[in-house]
Amino acid sequence: MSLVPMKKLLLDAEKQQKAVGAFSVGNMEMVRGALRAAEARQEPIILQIAEKRLTHSPLELMAPMMVSAAEHASVDIAVHLDHGLTLDCIDKALGYGFSSVMLDASLLPFEENIAVTKTVVEKAAAYGATVEAELGVVGGNEGDSAEHIIQCTDPKKAAEFVNTTGVDALAVAIGNAHGNYPTLPELRFDVLEQIHQTVSIPLVLHGGTGMSSEQFRRAISLGICKINIATASFDALAKEAKQYLTSVSTPDYFQLSEEMVRGVYENVVRHLQIFSNQ
Numbered sequence: 001m002s003l004v005p006m007k008k009l010l011l012d013a014e015k016q017q018k019a020v021g022a023f024s025v026g027n028m029e030m031v032r033g034a035l036r037a038a039e040a041r042q043e044p045i046i047l048q049i050a051e052k053r054l055t056h057s058p059l060e061l062m063a064p065m066m067v068s069a070a071e072h073a074s075v076d077i078a079v080h081l082d083h084g085l086t087l088d089c090i091d092k093a094l095g096y097g098f099s100s101v102m103l104d105a106s107l108l109p110f111e112e113n114i115a116v117t118k119t120v121v122e123k124a125a126a127y128g129a130t131v132e133a134e135l136g137v138v139g140g141n142e143g144d145s146a147e148h149i150i151q152c153t154d155p156k157k158a159a160e161f162v163n164t165t166g167v168d169a170l171a172v173a174i175g176n177a178h179g180n181y182p183t184l185p186e187l188r189f190d191v192l193e194q195i196h197q198t199v200s201i202p203l204v205l206h207g208g209t210g211m212s213s214e215q216f217r218r219a220i221s222l223g224i225c226k227i228n229i230a231t232a233s234f235d236a237l238a239k240e241a242k243q244y245l246t247s248v249s250t251p252d253y254f255q256l257s258e259e260m261v262r263g264v265y266e267n268v269v270r271h272l273q274i275f276s277n278q
Helices: 006-016 028-041 051-055 061-069 089-097 110-125 155-165 189-198 213-221 229-247 254-276
Strands: 022-024 043-048 077-084 100-103 130-135 169-172 203-205 224-229
Touching: 006 077, 006 130, 006 169, 006 224, 006 254, 022 051, 022 077, 022 155, 022 254, 028 043, 028 061, 028 229, 028 254, 043 110, 051 077, 061 077, 061 089, 077 089, 077 130, 077 224, 089 100, 089 110, 089 213, 100 110, 100 229, 110 130, 110 155, 130 229, 155 169, 155 189, 189 203, 189 213, 213 224, 213 254, 224 229, 224 254
Parallel strands: 022 043, 022 224, 043 077, 077 100, 100 130, 130 169, 169 203, 203 224
Antiparallel strands: none
16 A cells, blocks of 8 residues: 555546545645545545645645655555646656646636647656546636636537547536535536546546535546545644634644644545545
């Protein structure tokens, strides 16, 4: 059990009619919490970080920690660059040993998205790494102030995109969005079903924070094999930190660290139970 290509986890999940949890991390406590949950449940997970987060969590610090955590885990772990925005960042992540990368070119015109994604597929092949891409536009934002308007994935274009680029996984837009939903989202399962019928590779659902158990399970039944969770983990860490700091007169760093780990651990366990259809 160790660092593995993300594709392996997705194909295994597809066979078992489950989804792999992909948990964004931003510091040591988040890595430890997610890893502890995976090992407690003896389930594989994906540790990931988005390029937009690197301002606060530099890749040169996060990458070695994430890769090392995967290499020493008692379960299979993939390490993924989520929402890469530049080829330079893709190159760096692959060089650090990430087993999966995503260049998000979903805001580009269709043909440009195809062209740049093919470049990433070629780069990743030299490392045996998995490639995820996005078609359509997932709403919300990935760490900046720009709000993206949801544009559902076109099922016909999805098939052409996958066949032309050779990607291993496709992130779809079906009404999902990054960040906290003000109300329960209305997901276009009809669109997801059409994509599932026309595309043979594993599908990815971004913006998982705040969806219901029923929505997750229905999405899994329609081809979703990877579900991204970011905001929920960041919120869980912050909540536990706040509760601890307001409960003691003299905070202790080491206890604070453990409380943050616990917050992430509990959030990851909760989602893994749902993704395993338990």
